[in-house]
Amino acid sequence: MDSLTPGPAEAPASRQPPLPPEAPLDMPDGILHALRTDRPFPSAPQFLAFRRLLVLGGAAILTAAAAFEMYRVLGLNGLTALGAIMIVLFVLLFFWVALAFTSALAGFVWLLSGSRHRLCTDGPLTTRTALLMPAYNEDPTRTAAALFAMGAALATKSGLFDIFILSDTTSPNIWLQEEAAFLALRDRLAGRVNLFYRRRPLNTARKAGNVAEWVRRFGATYPQFLILDADSVMEADTLIRLATAMQWNLDVGLIQTLPVIVGGRTLFARLQQFAGRIYGPVIAHGLAWWSGPESNYWGHNAMIRTCAFAECAGLPVLRGPKPFGGHILSHDFVEAALLRRGGWAVHILAALPGSYEEAPPSLTDVAIRDRRWCQGNLQHAGVLPARGLHWISRMHLLGGIFSYVNAPLWLLFLLTGLLIAIQAKLVPFNYFPAGQSLFPRWPQIDPVRARFLFECAMAVLLSPKLLGCLATLLRAPDRSAAGGPIRIIASTLTETVLAALIAPIAMLTQTMDVVAILRGHDAGWNPQRRDDRGFPIGVMVRRYLPHTMLGLTLGLTAWAISPSMALWMLPVVAGLVLAIPTAALSGSRSAGAALRRLGLLRTPEESDPPPILLDARVPFNSPAPTIRTLFEDPALLSAHLAMLPPARHRKRDPISVPLAIARAKLEDADTLDEALALLTPAEAIASLADCSTLQTLQALSSRE
Numbered sequence: 001m002d003s004l005t006p007g008p009a010e011a012p013a014s015r016q017p018p019l020p021p022e023a024p025l026d027m028p029d030g031i032l033h034a035l036r037t038d039r040p041f042p043s044a045p046q047f048l049a050f051r052r053l054l055v056l057g058g059a060a061i062l063t064a065a066a067a068f069e070m071y072r073v074l075g076l077n078g079l080t081a082l083g084a085i086m087i088v089l090f091v092l093l094f095f096w097v098a099l100a101f102t103s104a105l106a107g108f109v110w111l112l113s114g115s116r117h118r119l120c121t122d123g124p125l126t127t128r129t130a131l132l133m134p135a136y137n138e139d140p141t142r143t144a145a146a147l148f149a150m151g152a153a154l155a156t157k158s159g160l161f162d163i164f165i166l167s168d169t170t171s172p173n174i175w176l177q178e179e180a181a182f183l184a185l186r187d188r189l190a191g192r193v194n195l196f197y198r199r200r201p202l203n204t205a206r207k208a209g210n211v212a213e214w215v216r217r218f219g220a221t222y223p224q225f226l227i228l229d230a231d232s233v234m235e236a237d238t239l240i241r242l243a244t245a246m247q248w249n250l251d252v253g254l255i256q257t258l259p260v261i262v263g264g265r266t267l268f269a270r271l272q273q274f275a276g277r278i279y280g281p282v283i284a285h286g287l288a289w290w291s292g293p294e295s296n297y298w299g300h301n302a303m304i305r306t307c308a309f310a311e312c313a314g315l316p317v318l319r320g321p322k323p324f325g326g327h328i329l330s331h332d333f334v335e336a337a338l339l340r341r342g343g344w345a346v347h348i349l350a351a352l353p354g355s356y357e358e359a360p361p362s363l364t365d366v367a368i369r370d371r372r373w374c375q376g377n378l379q380h381a382g383v384l385p386a387r388g389l390h391w392i393s394r395m396h397l398l399g400g401i402f403s404y405v406n407a408p409l410w411l412l413f414l415l416t417g418l419l420i421a422i423q424a425k426l427v428p429f430n431y432f433p434a435g436q437s438l439f440p441r442w443p444q445i446d447p448v449r450a451r452f453l454f455e456c457a458m459a460v461l462l463s464p465k466l467l468g469c470l471a472t473l474l475r476a477p478d479r480s481a482a483g484g485p486i487r488i489i490a491s492t493l494t495e496t497v498l499a500a501l502i503a504p505i506a507m508l509t510q511t512m513d514v515v516a517i518l519r520g521h522d523a524g525w526n527p528q529r530r531d532d533r534g535f536p537i538g539v540m541v542r543r544y545l546p547h548t549m550l551g552l553t554l555g556l557t558a559w560a561i562s563p564s565m566a567l568w569m570l571p572v573v574a575g576l577v578l579a580i581p582t583a584a585l586s587g588s589r590s591a592g593a594a595l596r597r598l599g600l601l602r603t604p605e606e607s608d609p610p611p612i613l614l615d616a617r618v619p620f621n622s623p624a625p626t627i628r629t630l631f632e633d634p635a636l637l638s639a640h641l642a643m644l645p646p647a648r649h650r651k652r653d654p655i656s657v658p659l660a661i662a663r664a665k666l667e668d669a670d671t672l673d674e675a676l677a678l679l680t681p682a683e684a685i686a687s688l689a690d691c692s693t694l695q696t697l698q699a700l701s702s703r704e
Contacts, residue, residue: 140174208331
């Protein structure tokens with residue numbers, strides 16, 4: 001066979017190219033060490049240094065006061081080595097808790113004051129914007145439904161948005177389903193919005209590399225682009241306001257929205273949904289208030305200036321082997337830091353509505369995702385020393401690192417406290433140490449002061465939740481939509497109790513992740529589950545049995561020391577001992593539905609869903625082809641051929657091992673069924689990307 005023969009039917013892709021003409025934009029690989037460009041930022045808020053002094057200085061003062069109280073608790077007559085270790089751990093842990101409190105307090109005041117830092121949006125939108133939807137083995141019908149809702153809404157308001165589906169998919173069947181969904185989506189939009197599709201042969205550098213490849217091929221056409229996630233939905237007015245703000249604020253390189261979590265049905269998803277919606281605005285407003293033009297980036301639902309991103313945000317490949325070397329997994333914090341180093345402002349618009357995302361459906365799902373995020377954030381230790389980074393950018397990077405390191409530090413803090421208690425119970429105290437003294441040295445651990453310090457620490461820790469709840473109660477529209485004062489307070493208490501039960505489980509899980517990464521285990525990059533099917537009970541037992549065993553050990557040890565010690569340890573012990581049922585319950589849709597019937601954990605978007613969310617939930621029906629049906633559908637085969645990248649973009653090794661093995665296997669096959677049974681997924685997808693091998697598959701299909 002000389003060429004593939006798709007048949008007489010014409011594919012839509014043959015009438016309209018799957019990609020626009022290329023408009024290359026140079027994007028050099030990142031350099032860690034470079035000078036910082038400092039210039040005036042017209043978009044920066046006033047009194048920024050004073051704001052930072054209040055928030056960071058307040059956190060430092062609280063930490064110093066708490067550290068002094070801890071020193072007085074452990075004894076003014078001199079510290080043991082364990083006591084000194086405990087104070088150091090306490091300071092490291094408490095500072096970030098204090099910073100969260102002072103930041104949330106600032107956000108609470110700013111939110112209720114009604115004042116906003118609004119970027120200039122005067123004038124019409126005249127520049128074209130690209131919406132990028134990176135996809136990695138996602139359900140194509142889910143992403144297509146969201147893109148159709150956004151595309152249809154944009155078509156009624158602006159003709160200056162193009163949508164790109166940027167696939168890194170490695171499953172052959174999902175690849176074909178993506179193409180079928182793309183063709184159906186393009187037909188349904190009927191030219192109202194330009195829609196394009198591209199799949200990379202190799203997903204080098206993962207999502208960051210996916211976006212960078214688009215910038216290098218098409219970036220010169222678009223002054224700005226917006227990154228979506230596979231579960232993102234954004235309102236048309238929000239997209240237009242972001243694009244307009246980027247167009248008219250020439251010092252801004254990135255604008256991050258605050259995505260609201262929606263669509264939660266399981267218990268865990270609804271917990272995250274409630275926490276994000278009720279506490280999130282206070283926290284995000286506080287972060288935006290003191291970060292100013294040195295704000296952070298969370299990887300999606302953000303508008304980016306294309307030339308700034310191409311010039312500054314090419315990521316370096318870190319030295320050394322994985323897991324610390326290689327491509328950076330958590331790219332967003334680093335890209336924000338590099339943009340700021342290049343002289344571009346990075347802002348969070350916490351008050352801008354209309355930005356949505358979904359949450360993982362269970363504690364186990366978030367633990368699987370966190371394994372990769374943990375490695376990515378620990379990689380930031382290699383970026384922290386980079387020359388030229390703004391000190392606020394370094395704080396963001398350090399905060400990302402500490403968000404995972406604090407788990408083993410917390411565990412060490414608890415174990416150190418236990419050891420101090422064991423030492424006090426089992427080791428005789430030396431009342432007359434070496435040297436001359438008129439009086440004996442009395443051991444001094446003040447239980448009253450210890451209780452006071454614990455209560456103060458808990459108050460600081462829980463204050464962001466309290467402030468978020470109070471802010472919701474004081475705003476009439478949100479108060480009514482969230483169920484009224486009684487249900488909001490009850491929901492906050494419910495979320496706090498369940499979060500306290502989950503916290504020790506997350507502590508040990510993240511500790512195990514950190515230890516595994518430090519031992520050199522690479523997390524890889526697995527697609528995220530977005531459904532709520534749950535996990536078998538056997539998986540729950542295997543994954544959380546270590547948590548249960550540690551909880552029993554801690555509980556029995558604390559009880560052996562004293563009943564009062566066991567009471568102090570009860571919240572941690574209970575969370576660990578109940579890890580298996582808690583994890584199983586977290587993914588329960590019936591538990592989530594039960595709380596919803598009671599009116600608990602309700603959010604405004606759950607009570608009255610915005611139209612864009614309702615539209616995005618309408619099932620998007622498109623064919624679900626396989627390799628077999630590809631050769632039975634001439635239109636899809638023709639479209640598939642049209643969507644294969646030009647030869648110059650088929651970046652392979654000099655010899656593609658999966659393709660070579662696939663060709664060898666196909667020589668031994670007499671039918672298509674035999675061939676498909678022989679091919680692994682990697683070999684099948686390599687075959688789909690090669691015209692010659694596709695001819696062989698089509699010839700085998702024609703024999704049946």
